[in-house]
Amino acid sequence: MSSTDTGVTYVDALYAHADLTPDAPALVTTDEVVSYRDLANRIERLAGRLIGDGIRPEQVCAIAVPRVLDAVIAMAAVTRAGAAFLTLDTELPLVRLAAMVDSAGARHLLTETGLAQRLALPVPGRTVLLDRPADTPTHPVLPPRIHPRSLAYVSHTSGSTGTPNAVLIEHRGLENYLRRIRWDHGLGPHTASVQVAPLGYDASIRDIFAPLTAGGRLILVPRAALLRPDGFAAAVRALDGNTVLSATPSLLTVLAADGAQGLPPLRLVLASGESLRPFLLSGRRRVITGDLVNQYGPTECTMTSTRFRVPPVSQTDGDLVGTPIAQVTVQLLDARLRPVPDGAIGEVHIGGVGVARGYGGRPGLTADRFVPDPSGPPGARMYRTGDLARRHPDGNLEYLGRADRQIKIRGYRLDPAEIEGALLRYPAVTNAVVVAETDDRGRTYLVAHIAGELATVTDPALRAHLARTLPYYMMPRRFVRVAIMPTTASGKADRATLRAAAPLAGDPSV
Numbered sequence: 001m002s003s004t005d006t007g008v009t010y011v012d013a014l015y016a017h018a019d020l021t022p023d024a025p026a027l028v029t030t031d032e033v034v035s036y037r038d039l040a041n042r043i044e045r046l047a048g049r050l051i052g053d054g055i056r057p058e059q060v061c062a063i064a065v066p067r068v069l070d071a072v073i074a075m076a077a078v079t080r081a082g083a084a085f086l087t088l089d090t091e092l093p094l095v096r097l098a099a100m101v102d103s104a105g106a107r108h109l110l111t112e113t114g115l116a117q118r119l120a121l122p123v124p125g126r127t128v129l130l131d132r133p134a135d136t137p138t139h140p141v142l143p144p145r146i147h148p149r150s151l152a153y154v155s156h157t158s159g160s161t162g163t164p165n166a167v168l169i170e171h172r173g174l175e176n177y178l179r180r181i182r183w184d185h186g187l188g189p190h191t192a193s194v195q196v197a198p199l200g201y202d203a204s205i206r207d208i209f210a211p212l213t214a215g216g217r218l219i220l221v222p223r224a225a226l227l228r229p230d231g232f233a234a235a236v237r238a239l240d241g242n243t244v245l246s247a248t249p250s251l252l253t254v255l256a257a258d259g260a261q262g263l264p265p266l267r268l269v270l271a272s273g274e275s276l277r278p279f280l281l282s283g284r285r286r287v288i289t290g291d292l293v294n295q296y297g298p299t300e301c302t303m304t305s306t307r308f309r310v311p312p313v314s315q316t317d318g319d320l321v322g323t324p325i326a327q328v329t330v331q332l333l334d335a336r337l338r339p340v341p342d343g344a345i346g347e348v349h350i351g352g353v354g355v356a357r358g359y360g361g362r363p364g365l366t367a368d369r370f371v372p373d374p375s376g377p378p379g380a381r382m383y384r385t386g387d388l389a390r391r392h393p394d395g396n397l398e399y400l401g402r403a404d405r406q407i408k409i410r411g412y413r414l415d416p417a418e419i420e421g422a423l424l425r426y427p428a429v430t431n432a433v434v435v436a437e438t439d440d441r442g443r444t445y446l447v448a449h450i451a452g453e454l455a456t457v458t459d460p461a462l463r464a465h466l467a468r469t470l471p472y473y474m475m476p477r478r479f480v481r482v483a484i485m486p487t488t489a490s491g492k493a494d495r496a497t498l499r500a501a502a503p504l505a506g507d508p509s510v
Contacts, residue, residue, distance in 0.1 A: 009146055009171055010178055011079050013213035015040050017189075024189065026212060027069055029220045034069070036215075042073045047080035047143065049134045053126045055108055057082035057144050058151050062106040062123065063199075064088040064097075064115055068220045070130060071199050072208055074110045075153075082144040083108075084151040084168075089200030090115060095469045096164065098122060103166040104154040105360050148172035148353075154360065155202040155299050158406070158414035158474070166360035173302035173354040174205070180325045181210045184307070185244070185268055185293070191216030193244045194236055196226065196251070202303050203273065203411065207246050216244075236266070248273040248411035250443060253284065266290045272297075272304060273411025274444070275399065277319040285310065296321035296399060298413065300369070300383045302354035306330060306397060318398040321389070328352035330397065331375065331382065332389055342391045347403055351375070351382035407436045409444055412473045419448065419466070419474050426465050428453045431485045433493045434476060448476035449498050451485050 014036070017024065022037035034042075055061060061078045063085055065071050071087055078085040086104045088097055098121060101109075107125035109116070116127055152171040156164040181187060193211040195218055197203035211218050225231035233255055236243060243266050247255075252271060269288050271279070272295035279285070285292065297305035308322025324330045332346030333339060340346035351373040358366035373382040388400040406415050416434035423432035430452035436444050448462075459479050466475060486494040 008175060009079055009152075010175065010209045010213050011043065011076050013178075014043075014076065014209075017212075017215040021189065021215060024215065025217050027072065027218050027220060029069055030222065039073070039212075043076045043080055046073060046077035046130075050077055050081040050083070050128065051143070052134070053108075053128060055081050055083050055126065057146075059083045059108065059125070060086055060104050060106040060151070060154055061108045061110055062086045062088055062101050062104070062121065064090050064109065064111040064119055064121070065130065065199075066090060066112070066115070068195055068199060068208075072212075072218075074130065075205075075208070078110070079146075079152065080143050082146055082150070084153055086154040086166075087199045087204065089198045089471070090119070091198075092200065092471050093467060093469050094119060096471065099163050100156050100166070103156070103164060103360055103362075105166070106154075146171055148175070151357065153202075153205065156200075157299050158412075158418050163418075165362060165365065167299050168357040168360055169202075169302055170357055173356070176327050176353045177206070177302050177304055177325070178210055178213055180304075181206070181270075182214045184325070185270075185291070187211060187214035187216060187244065189215040190242045191244055192219065192242065193217070193246070194219045194221060194232075196245070196247055197411075198223070201412070202299050203246065206270075206303055210246075211244065242267040244268045244270070246270040246272070249276045249279040250274065250410050252288075253279050253441065253443070268293065270295055274408040275319045276310070277442075279442075280310070285312075294319075294321055296397075297350070297354070298383065298385050298387075300356045300385075301328070301350045302356070305350050305352075305354060308396060319400075320392075321397050321399045323395055323397070324352070328354050329373075329375070329382075332391060332397075337371075337374075342393060345388055345390050345400060348385040348387040348389050348397075349373075349382045350385060351380060355381055355383050407444065409436075409446065409473050412471075414474055416446075419446070419470065419476065422466050422469050423448060423450060423462070426457075426462065428457050433485060433495065433498060435495050435498055437499065445478075446474070446476040447478045447480060449480045449482050449485065451482050454481050 018036040018040035023035050025033045026036045026039045027034040061083050063071055063074045075085045086106050101121050106123055109121055109123045109127045110130060112131045113129050148171050150171050151168055152174045153169050155167045191211050191214050195207045197207050221235040245266050249271050267290040269292045276294045292310040294308045294310055295304045297303055305328050306322045306324050308320045329351040331349045333349050334346055358370055369384050370381045371384060373380040386402055386404045388403050389397045391397055406413055419434045420432045423429050429450050433449045435447055437447050438444055462479055486497040
């Protein structure tokens, strides 16, 4: 199968492997092995159906399917049709899914019959039921040409307004990132990788298409097995050849908890989503026999902007995130957007091809966070990350945390204000402050301090209330009742005092 001239996208790279090695395994599940030829044929058939259904460039197609295999085909088919995809984690609350579809401006929905009825997502265009045949015959694909500035996908971040922010990513950023992973880390037909990140999060795009565009094998493990350290380790052990694993440091810590037996031999581990330093300090770097690469970058800059190859003797004097990948720039600036000297602390500003188009339907927020880049070509922009860092004499960046209230939990960036807003919608809660704590293993978790008429309010009731609108990773581990919320001299919540305060007697969170 030859690729029509549609511009260079990850689908073109996948089709090239269908031409060169059509019988090589592309997707491996517990039930079947899908070759590159079969995968390309399935993508082509669905893309033809989508084009026939009137799906056009720059339109956003939401994808809600239970199986990752079906999601892979749907994502690639949407790209082949020239549109942009929004993958949804169907385990999220229905209210949140509806908000994501709305903020992304999704016009169409690709799903299955049962899910379509349960989710009832509001899309103005077509709902394509993938478990039913097409209404009309599928014709050969005549895909539109895709420009590097065309919209590729939409992902979401937590928003302080109580609704998720839709981040619009273009093809130029996605293609640059996938190309850098393949070239910088030597991925190829020998590569075997496991899909780890849940659908609906941008890391899943890396997990899926980095090995497939390299001609490697992608192993799809049932979600239930991934949530068990023994099941996940067993799945990785079953792989032969050169194994690549992408994971958060929290997951690596769990997998390596039993020492050298916790992880099978791995050629390459890509860590991202949160600080790697606790993992290194735990002494478990030794269980990774291959290369360990620490990646850093926000969703607004196409997943990864810098990378640092961690030496065998682990660095424990800071959270080093390395140097920028190709076609990406990183500047450390002060509050007046002036460069800070090496060794000084500045806010991370990221420029280059990975910078997103902006936030869907949020022109004010887009203008605030995506600012002109004075060091770039005319019209170039850079993203104000809100992260603090310093540059070492060797050029490596050291990540120092957030300048604002946003935090990372299990690789997910969130704004505590969104959780606080959800808590305040509970009738008995009159004030709420959410803070991040760290346990003795270096893992970050959330504690919600609440005030109000709480005598009869139980933790299960609060969790059930939050679960209607928030994903699981935004759920506080503990709820602490306070009689009066402490404040600073300026009238703001005194978070330092809250962290040090003991809970009230009888507090069920004790």
